[in-house]
Amino acid sequence: MEYASIGDDILVKLLTLGDKEAFEEIYRRYWRKLFQKAQRKVYAREIVEELVQDIFINLWEKRATVQIQTLEPYLFTALKYQIISHIRKQLQEEKFAAYAATESNDEINSLEETIAYHDLSRSIQQAMEQMPEKTRHIFRLNRLEGKSTREIVEMLNIPERTVEYHISQSLRFMREHLKEFLTWCLLFFLK
Incomplete structure (x- = not known):
């Protein structure tokens, strides 16, 4: 053939x-x-x-x-x-x-802290991947790139309420998905 x-x-x-x-x-x-x-x-x-x-x-x-x-x-x-x-x-x-x-070597004083940071980063990344695309994009602009609501409105040409809604949704989503991880971290660092 x-x-x-x-x-x-x-x-x-x-x-x-x-x-x-x-x-x-x-x-x-x-x-x-x-x-x-x-x-x-x-x-x-x-x-x-x-x-x-x-x-x-x-x-x-x-x-x-x-x-x-x-x-x-x-x-x-x-x-x-x-x-x-x-x-x-x-x-x-x-x-x-x-x-x-x-960070100086004194501030990163244990392997456990470094591992916890990697785990948190990985958990945040996994949570972000589960967000709807638009919410994830706005979250990234706001929280990771430090853009203000006004900057995002101008950049994406969408209403301010829409940006605020997606930021609010993304933060709620993160709290929910990182709840177990944050509880574990709190217990770990208080020991």
Whole structure:
């Protein structure tokens, strides 16, 4: 069978049946396009290659269960979320590095405190990933980037009440999702 002449919709059907050659054809068609798109957002070639490779690994691993209506938009949406995830992780690492650089060795006096900080960061990240996209975006702007409500209103061109609502929702969401973690931290640091 000549896979190069087969349409995307047929390739997807063959992929769901486990056809390795269909997967390889999808890879040939879209790897460069995805790579070029990712390189506009993430400049390190190795990271771009890894992000694109992860998309194809996930596609192959989930081939039997994945629901793809149209292949190209599916792949580019997957790429968008891979890039967002990478940038989020990178920002988190940079924030921690900046924090650690400003603290003296005397202030970071135990391994337990460092582990607790990492656990808190991870818990916050996991909670943020569960928020609705708009709420998460506004929370990030307000709490992580330090933007005021007015700045967010101007930046996103949405009503002030909407921004306040999303900030309020995100804080309520964080309190709820971090309740167990914060209780544990309180007990840990009071011992």
